[in-house]
Amino acid sequence: MDISERLEAVQSQISDAAKQSGRTPDAVTLVAVTKTHPPETIMEACDAGQWIFGENRVQEGLAKIPLLPGRCQWHLIGHLQKNKIRKALPAFVLIHGVDSLELAQNINRIAEELGLFPHVLLEVNVAGEASKFGFKPEDVEREWDALATLDRLQIDGLMGMAPIVEDPEDARPYFAHLRNIRDRLAVHAGCPLSTLSMGMSGDFPQAILEGATMVRVGSAIFGHRKTSKKN
Ligand SMILES: *Cc1c(COP(=O)(O)O)cnc(C)c1O
Numbered sequence: 001m002d003i004s005e006r007l008e009a010v011q012s013q014i015s016d017a018a019k020q021s022g023r024t025p026d027a028v029t030l031v032a033v034t035k036t037h038p039p040e041t042i043m044e045a046c047d048a049g050q051w052i053f054g055e056n057r058v059q060e061g062l063a064k065i066p067l068l069p070g071r072c073q074w075h076l077i078g079h080l081q082k083n084k085i086r087k088a089l090p091a092f093v094l095i096h097g098v099d100s101l102e103l104a105q106n107i108n109r110i111a112e113e114l115g116l117f118p119h120v121l122l123e124v125n126v127a128g129e130a131s132k133f134g135f136k137p138e139d140v141e142r143e144w145d146a147l148a149t150l151d152r153l154q155i156d157g158l159m160g161m162a163p164i165v166e167d168p169e170d171a172r173p174y175f176a177h178l179r180n181i182r183d184r185l186a187v188h189a190g191c192p193l194s195t196l197s198m199g200m201s202g203d204f205p206q207a208i209l210e211g212a213t214m215v216r217v218g219s220a221i222f223g224h225r226k227t228s229k230k231n
Pocket of ligand 1: 035077201202
């Protein structure tokens with residue numbers, strides 16, 4: 001299968017899962033994850049109608065963005081280092097991985113200097129894995145009041161990852177947990193926090209069944225990545 005066929009297959013799985021969860025297919029946004037792939041490959045996805053892309057490294061994203069059509073939208077899905085914030089903010093329309101109050105404060109300060117109001121998601125470490133970034137589930141509500149004072153940030157919702165499991169059905173409790181954290185936090189915060197970014201190639205249908213509004217899918221569209229870098 002080529003990229004356009006794989007993209008179509010992913011879109012149709014998204015539609016099915018959205019319908020099963022009582023929503024319309026357009027309730028779920030596909031972020032095509034392009035890390036490690038060259039611009040020519042990404043262009044094939046563009047030609048097939050995909051225009052929302054995710055990169056996990058700022059430098060890599062900044063190198064590719066100017067080589068692709070301006071109508072493309074870029075999401076930063078990986079951990080954002082403090083010294084990359086200034087470059088990242090103007091380039092990415094959504095920062096998925098805001099994983100600490102300190103990072104949020106730094107983004108807020110630099111956004112103010114740059115005259116920007118960046119859209120962000122709070123990353124929650126729902127699986128409690130030491131190797132993953134993110135707020136601890138029990139911290140995110142406690143830190144909300146401090147986060148809410150950061151008036152440059154547009155906090156659209158939450159992002160999370162299930163652990164790697166053999167049967168994707170086993171990922172569902174982690175997605176349900178993230179959705180529950182969001183639901184509680186939304187009540188506490190008095191704002192909808194409507195974006196739930198969860199689900200990757202191995203588990204995006206399950207994430208949608210648990211309420212994902214945004215899925216980040218790489219290898220199911222572009223094939224396996226050559227590097228073995230841990231992301
Ligand atoms: C790489 C990556 C993805 C996509 O992973 P696939 O398994 O290739 O779909 C999604 N989210 C994040 C944060 C990633 O780093």
